[in-house]
Amino acid sequence: MPRRFYISMHRCIDRKPNHPFSKQQLRVEQQQERASAMAAQVLQQVYHSLHDLLWHDTSSPQASAMATSVLLVAFPLLALLLVRRRLSSSSAATAAREQQLAKLPSPPGRLPVIGHLHLMGSLPHVTLCDLAAKHGRDGLLLLRLGSVPTLFVSSARAAQAVLRTNDHAFSSRCDSAVAGIIFYGPSDAAFCPYGEHWRQVKKIATTHLLTNKKVRSYRHAREREVRLVLDKVREAAKTRTVIDLTEMLNEFSNDIISHAVSGSYPRDENTNALFRELTEANSTLLGGFNLDDYFPVLAKLGIVRRMLCAGAHKVNQRWDELLDRLIDAHERRPASERGEESDFIDVLLSLKEEYNLTRDHIKAQLVVMFQAGTDTSFVALDNVIVELVRNPAVMAKLQAEVRTAVPKGKEMVTEDDLESFTYLRAIIKETLRLRIPAPLLVPHLSMADADVEGYTIPSGTRVLINVGALSKDPSYWEKPEEFIPERFMEGGSAAAMDFRGNDFPFLPFGSGRRMCPGINFAMPMIELTVANLVYHFNWELPPGEKGVDMTEAFGLTVHRVKNLHVVPVVPH
Ligand code: HEM
DSSP states (O other): OOHHHHHHHHHHHHOOOOSOOOHHHHHHHHHHHHHHHHHHHHHHHHHHHHHIIIIIOTTOHHHHHHHHHHHHHHHHHHHHHHHHHHHHHTOHHHHHHHHHHHTSOOOSOOBTTTBTGGGOOSOHHHHHHHHHHHHOBTTEEEEEETTEEEEEEOSHHHHHIIIIITTTTSOBOOOOHHHHHHTTTTOSTTTSOSSHHHHHHHHHIIIIISOHHHHHHTHHHHHHHHHHHHHHHHHHHHTTOOEEHHHHHHHHHHHHHHHHHHTTTTOOHHHHHHHHHHHHHHHHHHHSOOHHHHOHHHHTSHHHHHHHHHHHHHHHHHHHHHHHHHHHHHHHSOGGGTOSOOOHHHHHHHTTTTTTOOHHHHHHHHHHHHHHHHHHHHHHHHHHHHHHHHOHHHHHHHHHHHHHHSOTTOSOOOHHHHTTOHHHHHHHHHHHHHSOSSTTOSOEEOSSOEEETTEEEOTTOEEEEOHHHHTTOTTTSSSTTSOOGGGGSTTSTTTTOOSSSSOTTOOTTOOGGGOOSOHHHHHHHHHHHHHHHHHHOEEEOOTTOOSOOOOEEOSSSOEESSOOEEEEEOOO
């Protein structure tokens, strides 16, 4: 807290009356003083608790931004809450809700105004595991993050109760002003609240954009993009140059999605780079600390909302211009030129009447495909390569699988070759188990009271499913912290376990109504890329480097802080 603000606040509290009062005036004055003193105490607590975040946890800009934002809003918010306290506590519905919430296990240390926010730290998925282990019961833990009750789910049984038994109650998304701007409403498939519109757009994603048939139609585009990566790596291998493989794979994932969204018409390097820049800008906006996630009442105030949303409006304007340009170009193109490989824009335009889609609805679907598809796929792909570099025996076994099946000297491994690579698929599964790109899924919101493990979870509760903890739960996984792809091979301890939403200890794509519709799109892209990278090259760490830095950062996805730098070597 700025010292200037702190001192002036105390001056205000220490002020003594300098003129006589009536008894009633005096009582009012005393009450106000008590409220002010309480406010000062609370702010002092807030200050001390957040002090650590601000000054000792500078590793994450998100943590600092969060702490700063909380400090900046704490005082007005507290005043607001003090005024509203009487009103809200008199509501019977609120009281009943509070009673239900009070029965749930919750960690100590809850502060006024910010609740448990100060306990989150810079890696919430890690902190939450620790808190759940210490204070959770029946796989459940209730946190008050700002003014929002948040249920944290960390057992496979409780996850099943939320995502399967009560899926209908837990299938909405939380209100977010920033997501509303970025996703035109939000009216996209991922952030749109549950309802008829969401059902329609999710149906479009699963039955028109991301079907097996559609994904197969992009096969040549995938192979072409992989070939471009191989060319770049081959150049570096000639001189044993260190390459930033993370950066290369990020660009590659973005290009693949760009192709699916807008095809090769009218696309160029600049458009791809712009897509990438805007997707990253969205990730920063959505993955950062957003006040309205924790203080929705405050965020509804005009001035606060304007401040919160300024950045989102700027980014949205740039998306808007880019997408308008691409949609216009697609509309001008004669139908005869579209061919079999129609892209997402073609498909959405063809569904306009059937689904009553406005231009903004179409744009929302396009933006979300970038957002949901790029970062997750890229992080998964990058993690696979990182684990291979860290586990040379696994790398050697995979290379043997691929190099035995594909004749030496072939220009590239194609999608026809992938079928027989069972070890490759086991490696991808094991990576998705040990390093889940979205370890808390996307937050769900309950729309009705629902029973979970004997507790009533009231409607309006935000729910985070810690799928990262489920896939390391020792009651389901042998040596859960070790990278052992063999567990997924025939005869292995997890041979029957799959990630398609039916095995609750293993949910990297979620489960139920809100499950990811992009598995069929992501898998061939990851398999094809990894198969080619290990078929053509051996991989070494740069001279002098002893290992890969695995420090993580939390955002829309969990990714490593440092990029993977490696040296490609052409085998003899
Ligand atoms: C390895 C890659 C991927 C992973 C690990 C992944 C993971 C996830 C997760 C965890 C969710 C949230 C589920 C929930 O909230 O319960 C999700 C939602 C979603 N994903 Fe993926 N995803 C991947 C790739 C893709 C791709 C390639 C696309 C599209 C091109 C895509 C599109 C979506 C959409 C539209 C949603 C929102 C679904 C809804 O809210 O109903 N994802 N994904």
